[in-house]
Amino acid sequence: MRLTAVSKVYGSGERGVAALREVSAQIPQGTFTAVMGPSGSGKSTLLHCAAGLDRPTSGSVLMGGTELTSLSETRLTLLRRQRIGFVFQSFNLVPSLTVAENVTLPLKYAGVRVDQGWLEHVLHRVGLSERAGHRPGELSGGQQQRAAIARALVARPELVFGDEPTGALDTVSAREVLRLLRESVDQMGRTVVMITHDPVAAAHADAVLFLADGRIVDLDHSPTADGVARRMAHLGAWA
Template sequence: MDSQARAAVRVAGVSKTYGKGGAAVQALREVSYSFGAGTFTAVMGPSGSGKSTLLHCSAGLDRPSSGSVWLGDTDLAALKENQLTRLRRDRVGFVFQAFNLMGSLTVRENILLPLRLAGRRPDREWLRQVVEQVGLAQRLRHRPAELSGGQQQRVAIARALVTRPEVVFGDEPTGALDTRTGADVLRLLRSVVDTHRQTVVMVTHDPVAASYADRVVFLADGRLVGHLDRPSADQVANRMAHLDDWGAGC
């Protein structure tokens, strides 16, 4: 990431511990990192390395045990729960492995659901752009059960984009898709970064998925242990196989 780029999300000295006493598990250990605005970052690491915890703390879905998280100029620790809920609804988009669509709603209604919950009217021109970008213009009246898995994930991406969020967070967004469909979704995410300068932070276990990112950051045992810029899938896989050889620091 360009060191001069404005940070969309910044975590500073973030630690997260679950449980207490002898049963305590430290998921993150003093992690500090800035996700640049208008960039695509993939977060990788072995199972249990803390990557999903980092995503959840960065997105305001979970509070760190110590340290601070900033979304733009907003310190998430200073927000009450209702304020944090509004921030997640208005300034953050989410795309998960499970599409989390409402089966009783049409594609259009699913896309517009965040705005409806916020009591906001849609920007029709932006909605049109988003729908065209994700290739759903001919599917707006369909319901999720009438769509393929890839189309359902495109609905989820459109829903994440419709509020014009500062950051879109993806937690294994291609994990439930076959290879070809997953590649289509990754090209779409890459496109919204390149076309709209959207900021995307994606947790993945797949080196091919990670290769679509501008930067791949690696975690091990709750610590950041390095990064690669615009790597190939083979380079990512090689680094994943040798994380223990890396020194601390990113």
């Protein structure tokens, strides 16, 4: 994925607010990238523009040869269903459905036949084979987020976007979720982009993009929890 001079302005004229300012970044296929920055730095806007959930005011978003900014809303919706997976801080599981039904729900919306063998494989990878028939209310928070990751992976997406996927979890559950995201890159060849406020979570990534005031101000290709925390302190997050 490549973003070139992506800007996003909400509103117009003197009241316009620039959330992104000519952001350019290349995210290689099969890598894990974390995005960090103080509140209001543009992290969520960057994710939304990169994932085709929002249109940039200007600039280019290229995903595997497809220019997202030129697609119609219908084609963007189709692209997101077929090529992108999402994992959010809130699990967004349907309470009345089982784990297996929740995981396969996007496939049914897209009119795609469920590959039972692949479903079983994905559930096994996230450690929920024995919980496939349970409903979300019968699962722990960590198990619910693992179900959300399975839902993101079951359509074999090229890209998985995570928006604070460990934000609502305890330390042990967060570690499990990060391990699964890391494995989806290393063993399944997916590309993961994750927004996080947690330096420990960011240290699981191959690279960390630091945002401030809508711009990329630094890039760390060898992230450690301590190094990320120090860099964030200079951006004001822990000042």
